Amino acid sequence: MSVILHKEFEVIKDDYIGAGRASSEIKSILxxxxxxPKIMRNVAVASYEAEINMVIHATGGIITLDVTDDGVIKLVFxxxxxxIPDIKKALTPGFSTANEKARSLGFGAGMGLPNIRRVTDEFDIQSSEDGTIINLTFYVNE
Amino acid sequence: MTGAEILEALGATALVIANDEPLEEHYSAAFAGDLMSDALMMIQQSPEKTVLITGLANPQSLNTAEMLDMNLIILVRGKWIDEDILKLAVSKRLNIFKTKYTMFETCGILYSKGLGAIHVSDPA
Structure with missing residues (x-):
């Protein structure tokens, strides 16, 4: 197994206009x-939700995309x-801590993390005060 | 319904015609809402044949359509839309229609003309 594609994208806090740009580029690259198309769509949906979360809730961060020659797509946010103080709560459909600005843009319905988990083959989330790391894996050949 | 039939039924304006023949394209279903996560979760099957009806005239409704491979957005309530959004739609090859009707009226008109609901086996 070797990496055939590696790219990093910066996400900026409160950039509500630019939010989604990285996911758009990821979809285009894939x-x-x-x-x-079906897998590309799942990756795009997961990436977009996670990117929006970074803009709304975090103080910025990095998205890393890796594709390997055996058909594995990995995204790390x-x-x-x-x-996230309570990950279990955050994974509950409908639970949200989003502010009014996020809601006015169509987000903050509390479906982001459940949505991400739904469309990924493997989902892992770790969080502390220093930051949140979400690892997503998609298998092209399954 | 074809794109042309949708335009006529809603007395709508085609603000952006950015990809192949949307007026002749046949659409089978629609999803209406202003919560993009709901759209991202619910629209799973045949998104290219599904219309997004929304009052959200900002880049995030365009991004949502793009991620789902949808190609037609209907903006309701005759909302003003920024020129930059229209340019973004062109760059994403998305078609945008605008109607004066409210979301409820828009849904009612299109449903009565034969546009269906989306069907999801496991919505949550």
Missing amino acids: GSVGIP HDNGPG
Whole structure:
């Protein structure tokens, strides 16, 4: 197994206009290397929700995309905090701590993390005051 | 319904025609809402044949459509839309129609003309 594609994207806190730009680019990149539309869509939905979360809740962070030659797509969302106090609660559909600004833009319904988990093959989340790391894996050949 | 039939039924304006023949394209279903996470969760099957009806005239409704491979957004309540948003729609190859009707009226009109609801086996 070797990495055939590696790219990093910076996400900026409170950049409500630019939010989604990284996920749009990720979708475009995956399309250019021939990832099937259904999988590309799942990656895009998960990436977009996680990117929005970084903009709304975190103080910025980095998204890392890796694609390997055996058909594995990995996305890592590493933000700079302040962390999620109760991950179990955050994974509950409908639970949200989003502010009014986020809601006015169509987010903050409390479906972000449940949505991400739904469309990924493997989902892992770790959080502390220093930041949250979400690891997502998608298998192209399954 | 075709894009042309949708335009006529809603007395709508085509603000952006950015991809292949949306007026002749046949759409089978629609999803209406201003919560983009709901759209991202609910629209799972045949998104390219599904219309997004929303009052959200900002980049995030366009991003949502893009992530789902949808190609037609109907903006309700005759909302003013920023020129930059229209340019963004062109760059994302999204078509945008605008109607004066409210979301409720828009849904009612299109449903009565044969546009269906989306079907999801496991919505949550």
